Amino acid sequence: MKKILMAAGLSTLMMGTTAMAQQIGVSVARFDDNGLTVMRNGMTAYDEELADVSLQIEDATDDVAKQLDQINNFIASGVDAIIVNAVDTNATEAMSNAAAAAGVPLVYVNRQPINMDTLPDGQAFVASNEIESGTLKAFEICKNLRAEGKSGGATAYILMGQLSNQAAVQRTKDVDDVIGMDMCNFITIIDRQTAEWSRDKASDLMTNWLSSGEPFDAVFANNDEMAIGAIQAMKSAGISMDEVQVGGVDATSDALLAMQAGDLDVTVFQDLAGQGRGSIDTALALINGEEVDKTVFIPFKLVTPDNVSEFMQ
Amino acid sequence: MSDNSDGVGGLTFDKSKRHWPNELNVFAALILIVVIFEILGAVYVGQSLLFDTNDRFDSIFNEARLRIIIIQVAIVGIIAIGVTQVIITAGIDLSSGSVVGATAMIAMSFAQVAMVNGAENPKAIFGPAFLDLPWLVPVIVGLAVGTLAGLVNGLLVAYARIPPFIATLGMMLFARGVAQWWSSGNPISFPTESYAKIGAGMMPVFIFLSLAVIFHLIMNYTVYGKHTYAIGSNEAAARMSGINVPRHLLWVYGIAGMLSGLSAVILTSKNLTAQSGMGLSYELDAIAMAVIGGVSLFGGRGSIIGTVIGALIIGVITSGFTFLKLGAFYQEMALGCIIVGAVALDQWQQQRAARKA
Numbered sequence: 001m002k003k004i005l006m007a008a009g010l011s012t013l014m015m016g017t018t019a020m021a022q023q024i025g026v027s028v029a030r031f032d033d034n035g036l037t038v039m040r041n042g043m044t045a046y047d048e049e050l051a052d053v054s055l056q057i058e059d060a061t062d063d064v065a066k067q068l069d070q071i072n073n074f075i076a077s078g079v080d081a082i083i084v085n086a087v088d089t090n091a092t093e094a095m096s097n098a099a100a101a102a103g104v105p106l107v108y109v110n111r112q113p114i115n116m117d118t119l120p121d122g123q124a125f126v127a128s129n130e131i132e133s134g135t136l137k138a139f140e141i142c143k144n145l146r147a148e149g150k151s152g153g154a155t156a157y158i159l160m161g162q163l164s165n166q167a168a169v170q171r172t173k174d175v176d177d178v179i180g181m182d183m184c185n186f187i188t189i190i191d192r193q194t195a196e197w198s199r200d201k202a203s204d205l206m207t208n209w210l211s212s213g214e215p216f217d218a219v220f221a222n223n224d225e226m227a228i229g230a231i232q233a234m235k236s237a238g239i240s241m242d243e244v245q246v247g248g249v250d251a252t253s254d255a256l257l258a259m260q261a262g263d264l265d266v267t268v269f270q271d272l273a274g275q276g277r278g279s280i281d282t283a284l285a286l287i288n289g290e291e292v293d294k295t296v297f298i299p300f301k302l303v304t305p306d307n308v309s310e311f312m313q
Numbered sequence: 314m315s316d317n318s319d320g321v322g323g324l325t326f327d328k329s330k331r332h333w334p335n336e337l338n339v340f341a342a343l344i345l346i347v348v349i350f351e352i353l354g355a356v357y358v359g360q361s362l363l364f365d366t367n368d369r370f371d372s373i374f375n376e377a378r379l380r381i382i383i384i385q386v387a388i389v390g391i392i393a394i395g396v397t398q399v400i401i402t403a404g405i406d407l408s409s410g411s412v413v414g415a416t417a418m419i420a421m422s423f424a425q426v427a428m429v430n431g432a433e434n435p436k437a438i439f440g441p442a443f444l445d446l447p448w449l450v451p452v453i454v455g456l457a458v459g460t461l462a463g464l465v466n467g468l469l470v471a472y473a474r475i476p477p478f479i480a481t482l483g484m485m486l487f488a489r490g491v492a493q494w495w496s497s498g499n500p501i502s503f504p505t506e507s508y509a510k511i512g513a514g515m516m517p518v519f520i521f522l523s524l525a526v527i528f529h530l531i532m533n534y535t536v537y538g539k540h541t542y543a544i545g546s547n548e549a550a551a552r553m554s555g556i557n558v559p560r561h562l563l564w565v566y567g568i569a570g571m572l573s574g575l576s577a578v579i580l581t582s583k584n585l586t587a588q589s590g591m592g593l594s595y596e597l598d599a600i601a602m603a604v605i606g607g608v609s610l611f612g613g614r615g616s617i618i619g620t621v622i623g624a625l626i627i628g629v630i631t632s633g634f635t636f637l638k639l640g641a642f643y644q645e646m647a648l649g650c651i652i653v654g655a656v657a658l659d660q661w662q663q664q665r666a667a668r669k670a
Contacts, residue, residue, distance in 0.1 A: 032590040037498040194641040199584045204385040208635040211378035213369045253435050254502050260430050
């Protein structure tokens with residue numbers, strides 16, 4: 001019910017934007033996700049630069065079924081290409097089939113489709129290599145801990161995103177993989193819990209951990225919002241941020257400022273706006289029948305206090 | 314506790330037929346849950362949940378854990394105080410969480426600081442004239458937005474005669490839309506220092522408990538309280554006895570909205586940010602607190618004290634799971650079982666009491 005009403009409202013709002021240009025329909029998993037909003041804004045900004053492209057962006061409100069409906073509606077209304085930021089990466093097969101049957105080019109962005117190996121012609125995937133993000137972060141923290149002379153043994157907590165989310169699973173696994181290496185196996189994880197990507201939940205969870213009084217050296221967060229929540233909790237408990245390594249992923253502007261203030265130690269910049277632009281470029285190339293790689297990678301970048309100023313806008 | 318629940322037309326519950334107030338049952342459940350966690354803690358992690366086992370505090374208690382148990386439920390608890398009143402009138406408010414989202418975004422826009430780390434605030438929503446405002450401005454804006462949403466709910470329920478479930482479902486969708494539209498989904502961060510104090514440290518707890526005391530007194534010793542119970546027990550009888558039911562419902566929903574607005578203010582202040590997804594499913598958490606605390610979804614029965622204890626139970630469970638390092642997957646399963654279990658137990662006791670009567 002909720003989803004239907006939202007869709008109805010959104011599609012009425014979108015009506016006005018159609019013109020005679022290349023029509024690209026975009027279905028984004030969630031409009032209220034910070035990272036995806038950066039990506040979406042990247043698309044909108046690029047759309048304004050390109051005179052002959054007209055974007056129609058819809059919110060799938062985290063609903064798998066609704067997203068497939070949106071794609072079928074795009075096909076029915078005769079768009080030239082479709083860009084999908086998948087709600088559930090396990091459900092992409094049906095989307096690929098629908099687009100392939102109608103001969104409409106399809107670009108997946110940001111989240112890797114499950115059918116990557118069997119992607120039909122005229123379809124591609126634009127993203128950053130997710131494995132880079134958690135690995136870059138965890139390895140940097142490992143190096144920092146060694147530099148602090150803690151290679152004899154260190155303990156850490158992991159703040160996880162929604163457990164159903166591929167990025168959360170992957171970024172957590174990246175931490176496990178890094179501390180499985182000989183160079184970093186001095187790190188032991190005390191506990192790992194989900195704070196659902198949320199700053200508030202992360203701050204409460206961190207305070208709960210602190211109440212056990214167990215000493216620790218690092219906090220690995222699946223995203224920056226949770227890293228900031230943990231930082232806020234530790235600061236209000238009187239812990240000096242010099243003594244704890246905190247790492248996040250996303251390089252949001254809040255996180256960059258926290259890093260400037262000396263609170264956050266490591267984050268990873270996923271060029272989400274670049275992914276948004278890249279997905280439009282890829283879609284246009286597919287429309288024009290150009291040869292396109294199945295996977296177009298937009299690289300992650302490690303952000304530390306040394307280079308944080310490059311990322312500030 | 315309540316002489317009021319068998320006030321005007323209150324036929325569903327007669328306190329003389331009960332042995333002790335319902336709140337005592339809920340409190341006993343709280344103690345039982347604490348004892349269970351203490352036993353599991355002693356067996357599996359060799360520590361105590363509430364007591365200071367490794368001598369880190371001056372008192373015998375683990376003060377840090379006592380604080381977080383209540384901090385983590387205080388913000389939703391404030392909403393639950395309003396939701397309790399709505400449910401006592403036999404209504405429901407599904408919009409609280411979304412109203413928190415919308416209010417968070419709007420109120421935070423008026424709480425922003427001009428300079429961050431020596432540079433211009435990158436998240437400023439309005440021009441310089443709206444930066445560095447006194448903390449009272451965003452608070453008043455927040456209360457006003459929340460109250461407005463609540464009054465619209467009240468109008469829809471009381472005057473347009475739309476069932477509360479549908480009216481507040483509509484508001485839930487609308488307010489979440491407003492939250493996302495306000496800044497096109499972008500977060501709003503960096504409040505002024507004075508605003509940041511509203512939700513810092515134990516302030517949320519202090520506000521929550523103060524409001525609980527105030528509304529406990531209002532519900533028990535004022536006409537407003539008596540009418541609220543009367544409408545929930547038997548709306549027709551309440552109307553016959555001269556209560557202006559629509560006007561009263563407008564008040565109840567307005568207050569619930571105002572409390573959602575207030576909790577949004579505290580939430581944004583605590584987290585130093587407003588995001589359009591904030592408050593997601595808070596309405597359900599608040600309803601769960603009320604229901605665990607013995608508030609009947611059929612109306613006419615329940616109390617603020619019960620809801621506060623219900624909130625504490627959720628707080629103890631949340632901290633207890635982390636304390637035991639229970640896997641994240643199992644926590645929600647267990648919470649679901651506990652909510653249903655609490656209501657089942659309450660039902661069973663009521664039926665037993667009714668049979669005795």
